[in-house]
Amino acid sequence: xxxxxxxxxxxxxxxxxxxxxxxxxxxxxxxxxxxxxxxxxxxxxxxxxxxxxxxxxxxxxxxxxxxxxxxxxxxxxxxxxxxxxxxxxxxxxxxxxxxxxxxxxxxxxxxxxxxxxx
Amino acid sequence: xxxxxxxxxxxxxxxxxxxxxxxxxxxxxxxxxxxxxxxxxxxxxxxxxxxxxxxxxxxxxxxxxxxxxxxxxxxxxxxxxxxxxxxxxxxxxxxxxxxxxxxxxxxxxxxxxxxxxxxxxxxxxxxxxxxxxxxxxxxxxxxxxxxxxxxxxxxxxxxxxxxxxxxxxxxxxxxxxxxxxxxxxxxxxxxxxxxxxxxxxxxxxxxxxxxxxxxxxxxxxxxxxxxxxxxxxxxxxxxxxxxxxxxxxxxxxxxxxxxxxxxxxxxxxxxxxxxxxxxxxxxxxxxxxxxxxxxxxxxxxxxxxxxxxxxxxxxxxxxxxxxxxxxxxxxxxxxxxxxxxxxxxxxxxxxxxxxxxxxxxxxxxxxxxxxxxxxxxxxxxxxxxxxxxxxxxxxxxxxxxxxxxxxxxxxxxxxxxxxxxxxxxxxxxxxxxxxxxxxxxxxxxxxxxxxxxxxxxxxxxxxxxxxxxxxxxxxxxxxxxxxxxxxxxxxxxxxxxxxxxxxxxxxxxxxxxxx
Numbered sequence: 001x002x003x004x005x006x007x008x009x010x011x012x013x014x015x016x017x018x019x020x021x022x023x024x025x026x027x028x029x030x031x032x033x034x035x036x037x038x039x040x041x042x043x044x045x046x047x048x049x050x051x052x053x054x055x056x057x058x059x060x061x062x063x064x065x066x067x068x069x070x071x072x073x074x075x076x077x078x079x080x081x082x083x084x085x086x087x088x089x090x091x092x093x094x095x096x097x098x099x100x101x102x103x104x105x106x107x108x109x110x111x112x113x114x115x116x117x118x
Numbered sequence: 119x120x121x122x123x124x125x126x127x128x129x130x131x132x133x134x135x136x137x138x139x140x141x142x143x144x145x146x147x148x149x150x151x152x153x154x155x156x157x158x159x160x161x162x163x164x165x166x167x168x169x170x171x172x173x174x175x176x177x178x179x180x181x182x183x184x185x186x187x188x189x190x191x192x193x194x195x196x197x198x199x200x201x202x203x204x205x206x207x208x209x210x211x212x213x214x215x216x217x218x219x220x221x222x223x224x225x226x227x228x229x230x231x232x233x234x235x236x237x238x239x240x241x242x243x244x245x246x247x248x249x250x251x252x253x254x255x256x257x258x259x260x261x262x263x264x265x266x267x268x269x270x271x272x273x274x275x276x277x278x279x280x281x282x283x284x285x286x287x288x289x290x291x292x293x294x295x296x297x298x299x300x301x302x303x304x305x306x307x308x309x310x311x312x313x314x315x316x317x318x319x320x321x322x323x324x325x326x327x328x329x330x331x332x333x334x335x336x337x338x339x340x341x342x343x344x345x346x347x348x349x350x351x352x353x354x355x356x357x358x359x360x361x362x363x364x365x366x367x368x369x370x371x372x373x374x375x376x377x378x379x380x381x382x383x384x385x386x387x388x389x390x391x392x393x394x395x396x397x398x399x400x401x402x403x404x405x406x407x408x409x410x411x412x413x414x415x416x417x418x419x420x421x422x423x424x425x426x427x428x429x430x431x432x433x434x435x436x437x438x439x440x441x442x443x444x445x446x447x448x449x450x451x452x453x454x455x456x457x458x459x460x461x462x463x464x465x466x467x468x469x470x471x472x473x474x475x476x477x478x479x480x481x482x483x484x485x486x487x488x489x490x491x492x493x494x495x496x497x498x499x500x501x502x503x504x505x506x507x508x509x510x511x512x513x514x515x516x517x518x519x520x521x522x523x524x525x526x527x528x529x530x531x532x533x534x535x536x537x538x539x540x541x542x543x544x545x546x547x548x549x550x551x552x553x554x555x556x557x558x559x560x561x562x563x564x565x566x567x568x569x570x571x572x573x574x575x576x577x578x579x580x581x582x583x584x585x586x587x588x589x590x591x592x593x594x595x596x597x598x599x600x601x602x603x604x605x606x607x608x609x610x611x612x613x614x615x616x617x618x619x620x621x622x623x624x625x626x627x628x629x630x631x632x633x
Contacts, residue, residue, distance in 0.1 A: 009236035010209055032239035054210070056235045056256050083214045083234075085225030100211040 002118050003027045003044070004111070007037040007051035007063065008081075017050065020104050021111065025118030034058025038066050041073060047115045050107075053082035061088045068092040077114045151264070151300045154192025154222075155185065157364035160371070161338065161353055163346035166321070168263075169295040170344070171287070173270075173315055175307045176325030181336065181357050182304045183208065184220070185325065186266040188361035189302070190232060191222045193264040200232040201262035201299075203253065205241060207269030210234040221360045233260055237267075241276055246286040249273065253290065257297050265294065270305040274313075284314040291318060320344045328352070330511050333476055338364055354480045354511075365480035368526060369518040382584045386497065386533050388420070389427035392603035396579050396588040401560055403496075405584060406524045406534040408503070411564030415575055416596055417537040418442070420562075421499040422451045422458065423601060424535050428497040429461035436489050436532075437467065439501035440474040447471075455600040468493050474502070477509040483523050490530045498527065503536040520557045542566070559583040564594070577603065 004026045006017045014030045021028045029046065031037035035058040037051065049067065053060040060080050067073045068091050077094040080087075087097040098110060149168030152159050159165045166172060176182045190200045204210065213234070217223045228234070233256075240252040257265070267273075277283035294301045303315075307324065316322055321343040327334045337352040349371060355364040385400035394400050401407050409417040418439075425435040439447065444462075447469065451458050461467035470489055472482065490498055500506070507516045527534050536558065561581040567574045575594040579587040592603045 009239065010204070011236070011238045011242075012209055032236075054229055054234050056237070056240070056252050082229065083211045084229035086229070088229070101215070 001025065001027045002048070002115055003029065003046040004048045004050060004115075005029050005031060005037060005041060005046040007031045007034065007049065007055070007060065009033055009052060009055040013052070017107065020107060024108055024111075026111075034060060034063035034066075037063055041067065041076070042070065045073060045076060047076070048111060049076055049078045050111075051078060051080055053080055053084060053088070061090065064090055064092045064095050068095075079110060079114070149298070152192070152196070153189045154195070155188055155362050155364060156360075157353070157355070157366050158338070158362070160366045161340060161349045161364060162343060163348040165346075166300050167345050168300055169298040170320035171291040171294055171301050171303065171318075172321040172323065173303045173305060173319045174323050174325065175305050177307045177327075180307070180325035180327070181355075181362055182325060183213065183268060184217075184357060185362050186268065186302045186304055187213070187217055188220070188222050190264060190266055191224055191227065193300075194224065194227045194231045198231075198263035199261055200227075201256060201260055201265040202232065202234045203237050203256070203265065203267050204234070205236070205238055205249075205267070205269035205272035207304075210236070219359065233262070238272070241272060246273060246277055246282060250286060250289055250293070254293055257293070257299055261297075262299050265299050265301045266304065267301065268304045270303045274305065280314050284318060287315045287318040291320070316342070321346075325355075326352075328511055333511070335478065335511050338362075354478050356478070356481070365478070365484055367480060367515070367519075368483055369515065369522040371522075385585075386424075387427055388424050389430065390420075390423050390601060390603075392592070393420070393423075393577070393601075396577070396590070396592065396603070397560075397582065398585045398587045401533060401535075401582075402584045403533055404528045404531065405560060406527065406536065406558040407560035407562060408536045408538050408558045409562045409564060410538045410540050412540045412542045412566060415564040415566065416594055416601065417564060418447070418501055419451065419454055419456065419596060419601060420564075421501060421535045421537055422447075422456050425467055425497055425499055426451075426456050426458060426461070429458070429466040432466065433497055434465075434493045434495040435461070435467045435497040435499075436470065436493050436495040437499045437501065438470045438472075438486055438489065439499075440472055440477075440505040441502050442471070444469040444471055454596055454598060465493075468495070474505045474509070477506065479506060479510045479519060482506060483519070483526075486523070487526050487530060490527060490532045495530075495532050498532045498534045500534065500536045502539070504538050517557065524557065540565070 004021055006014055006028060008014050009032050018028045018030055029040060031040050033055045038058065041049065051060040051063055064078050064080060067076060067078060074093060078092060080090065080095060080097045081100050081102060083100040090097065150164050151166040151168050153162065153165055174182050174186060187202070190202060193200050214228065235256060237249050237252050240248040273286065274283060277286065307326065322341040324339045324341060326337050328337050336355050336357070338355050339352045340348045349366055351367060351370050353364055353366050355362050382402050384403040386403055387394045387400035409420055411417050425437060428435045442450065448458055448462065458467055462469060468489060470485065486500065507520065510516050510519065524534065560583065562577065563580045564575065564577050567576050576591050577594045578591045579589065595602045595604065
């Protein structure tokens with residue numbers, strides 16, 4: 001079963017994406033900021049990270065930079081999701097930016113496109 | 119921090135100048151944080167205090183989120199970093215998509231100058247102390263100068279004791295003060311319940327609605343504001359595509375008498391010789407005159423005559439009416455030989471028309487004074503002042519409102535004519551306190567008189583505070599050539615009441631009413 005880590009400071013988004021992705025058969029973990037996400041990923045590398053941008057402690061862009069700089073984690077694809085109008089520059093070989101709000105179908109399609117079905 | 123100009127500032131301050139008064143200086147000299155919300159800084163006595171902690175209370179839909187994000191975007195435009203922290207509230211994505219339609223929204227600022235984070239996890243996991251630690255670390259890393267905490271209800275619900283909540287507010291207040299980060303806390307209306315946070319915050323602002331019948335009007339009230347001489351009481355506001363627009367009650371603002379010393383000799387005439395003679399040459403410059411009379415008697419035409427006389431002399435004139443559209447008004451004037459079209463075309467006469475629906479008198483007062491100021495008008499007609507006053511939500515304020523309004527108009531250097539409706543027959547039904555005529559310097563009474571199976575229009579000057587006038591009752595006729603006055607009524611008395619009766623005979627040696 002492929003593992004996905006969802007990172008967002010808004011609990012309703014964590015709940016929604018967890019439910020959606022679990023229904024597709026993925027194993028989903030959640031984290032509420034970049035710092036705890038990074039700790040988690042180092043211990044349990046997932047197949048995909050889906051992260052928000054603006055979060056306390058460590059934002060999504062910094063999380064992505066840290067992932068790219070970590071041995072063995074730079075190849076984990078990352079989706080950065082934000083309501084911000086402008087996409088930030090991402091220093092990561094497999095990161096992409098998606099604008100919120102994202103529909104369930106869009107999310108599943110993007111996830112399957114990156115890591116295939118569960 | 120110096121106020122910095124940015125590309126968005128013009129858009130956000132576009133109607134900042136609507137206030138009818140002069141901007142008030144903050145009482146204290148500490149850092150003043152402007153809100154950029156039209157009228158609100160005047161209500162606040164200048165703005166918020168830098169590093170202050172403010173509670174904004176209001177029921178759902180009151181406008182708390184729009185108000186706080188509007189101030190947030192204004193602070194971004196002033197060069198500040200802004201932090202928006204939510205608890206259990208609207209999601210950031212929804213919030214931003216709702217704000218997108220408002221003119222102050224600046225997409226470029228999001229994530230760059232304006233951060234949105236949720237404090238929910240910390241609050242749930244570690245309670246209020248965890249939430250405070252989150253705020254502290256975010257302030258330390260992002261250095262915001264303005265912060266909004268939306269959804270404070272969750273923090274209230276989360277605190278197990280009032281003491282815990284007090285402690286949190288107290289610590290938060292100390293922290294944001296040290297960080298010089300001005301902070302707004304958004305919370306539901308607590309009614310009359312005393313909440314511990316009320317005593318601990320630097321300011322308490324309530325957004326509410328006032329109900330009259332089926333009508334609702336939005337109102338803002340500053341209950342408490344430390345270090346600022348704020349305007350007490352409730353003030354009307356509306357939410358437009360530019361965000362909140364507040365209207366400080368004009369009668370609550372201190373009167374700043376800027377009017378030049380009165381010159382009772384300088385008079386403005388109607389270019390209607392017989393009527394001007396009744397007024398002793400015209401109305402005193404800067405005065406307010408009420409034309410009272412029933413429907414159809416000629417109040418509007420007489421007031422248009424006043425404007426025409428001004429326009430003919432090259433003066434700037436403003437007509438402000440509630441009942442007749444500009445086209446109808448011009449056509450009506452034309453039919454009695456008053457041609458105002460050229461004056462309208464070249465800008466000597468400006469016509470403002472507000473159909474009498476649910477009007478907000480505070481908004482109209484601002485528009486009226488601004489219309490006069492922007493036209494630099496010397497003559498103003500407000501046609502149907504009673505219609506305007508009847509749309510006041512609270513009729514008890516009408517007297518003071520009208521006094522304040524005429525004061526502002528005098529400050530603006532304009533000579534004003536108001537028209538006020540009287541019932542067609544019988545006695546006036548409006549209480550005296552609601553009557554504009556009671557508050558103005560001059561009153562011209564117009565009535566119908568029934569005599570010999572016909573109706574006659576009569577005119578008399580019943581009050582002219584600043585000069586002699588003709589106390590005779592004259593007959594007014596209106597035809598396609600214009601308005602005419604004739605000698606009037608010989609004999610009966612009681613004409614002013616509308617119930618004439620035979621007069622007592624005057625002595626042959628009596629010089630008569632016009633002496």
